[in-house]
Amino acid sequence: MKVNYGILETLLMTTAEILEGLVRLKPTQTVKALFTFKRQRLQLLEAELKAPGRDLAYLIKAKEEFGVKEKSHHMKEDIT
Secondary structure (H helix, E strand, O other): OHHHHHHHHHHHHHHHHHHHHHHOOOHHHHHHHHHHHHHHHHHHHHHHHHOOOHHHHHHHHHHHHHOOOOOOOOOOOOOO
């Protein structure tokens, strides 16, 4: 939930700062806003990497995404 607010805040604030900088013809403000956005995005990615349970969440997401099916232990092995 904290991450969602961070993404929303970054997106809205940075977009507003960029638009304001363009309207007022302040290129420095626009460039600063772009770098701020990139820096905050990197901080968010770092926080996601350190989040507890991320490994398990990745496995669940991969299973949903790729449709990984578990093999049954009762299947007969093919002997050739």
